[in-house]
Amino acid sequence: MVIAPYPLARTLDVVGSVGHRFQVWGRWLAAVMGGPQRLHRHRSAQRARADARRELLSMIQLGDAQVPPDGGWVAGADFLLLLARQVLTQRPGLVVEFGSGVSSVVIARCLQLNGHGRLLSFDHDEGFAELTRRRLRRAGLAAEVHAAPLRPGIAGYGGSWYGHGELPDAIDLLVIDGPQAWRQGQEESRGSAAPVAFAKLAPGGVVLLDDAARPGEQRVAARWRTEFPEISFGVAETQKGVLIGTRAA
Numbered sequence: 001m002v003i004a005p006y007p008l009a010r011t012l013d014v015v016g017s018v019g020h021r022f023q024v025w026g027r028w029l030a031a032v033m034g035g036p037q038r039l040h041r042h043r044s045a046q047r048a049r050a051d052a053r054r055e056l057l058s059m060i061q062l063g064d065a066q067v068p069p070d071g072g073w074v075a076g077a078d079f080l081l082l083l084a085r086q087v088l089t090q091r092p093g094l095v096v097e098f099g100s101g102v103s104s105v106v107i108a109r110c111l112q113l114n115g116h117g118r119l120l121s122f123d124h125d126e127g128f129a130e131l132t133r134r135r136l137r138r139a140g141l142a143a144e145v146h147a148a149p150l151r152p153g154i155a156g157y158g159g160s161w162y163g164h165g166e167l168p169d170a171i172d173l174l175v176i177d178g179p180q181a182w183r184q185g186q187e188e189s190r191g192s193a194a195p196v197a198f199a200k201l202a203p204g205g206v207v208l209l210d211d212a213a214r215p216g217e218q219r220v221a222a223r224w225r226t227e228f229p230e231i232s233f234g235v236a237e238t239q240k241g242v243l244i245g246t247r248a249a
């Protein structure tokens with residue numbers, strides 16, 4: 001099912017970034033009204049985001065035109081930085097991503113800098129998949145971005161999961177930043193990544209789950225930890241939390 005054809009996806013993207021500006025001002029206003037301590041915490045978080053973004057852009061040698069500012073639907077700058085470091089140090093041959101967008105541009109650029117590696121990215125919506133393809137093209141980058149409409153969750157996980165068909169074997173890096181699990185009833189959607197993809201991880205393969213600080217992802221992570229003893233899990237303290245799993249080599 002196509003929910004947002006490309007022009008609508010593009011409009012939602014623009015509306016989302018304008019909405020994000022209001023969110024930023026709202027957070028600033030709440031911090032100012034919350035007193036000096038809250039304002040101090042707000043300024044530190046803002047500085048950390050700006051530092052992460054500066055480091056990311058200099059590491060991958062791209063600018064604002066190719067990597068729009070984080071917030072709203074785009075992954076946080078600290079997650080994108082962690083992702084870039086992971087791809088540049090691990091040098092994966094195959095990356096599979098669920099939830100395409102600016103993160104796909106970052107991964108594809110790091111693979112380009114590595115000089116090898118393939119990115120296969122899925123989005124639930126053809127409009128957003130096309131938005132990602134255009135962003136990649138404009139940046140001179142290559143990746144396979146597929147629309148994979150949502151189906152009911154798998155193996156008892158609630159919510160929805162992508163109808164992506166058979167995945168390739170020997171996945172070195174699995175990046176999970178979709179579907180939109182903040183919606184009511186969708187909170188555990190990202191759990192379905194495990195039954196479809198964990199058995200396909202190469203030895204030493206790595207899984208990154210964004211938004212790991214949310215209650216739904218925490219429930220998912222607790223189940224993964226008991227059901228997949230061959231994968232060791234840890235958490236990176238980004239602003240939204242990232243669960244990092246590494247399969248035994």
Ligand SMILES: C[S@@+](CC[C@H](N)C(=O)[O-])C[C@H]1O[C@@H](n2cnc3c(N)ncnc32)[C@H](O)[C@@H]1O
Nearest residue numbers: 012013016073074075099100101102103128177
């Ligand atoms: C958390 S977002 C994925 C973000 C992506 N990893 C990135 O870094 O840009 C999950 C999904 O939300 C959808 N999405 C992206 N921008 C949107 C917008 N402005 N409004 C509604 N949905 C959006 C896309 O289908 C995307 O796959």
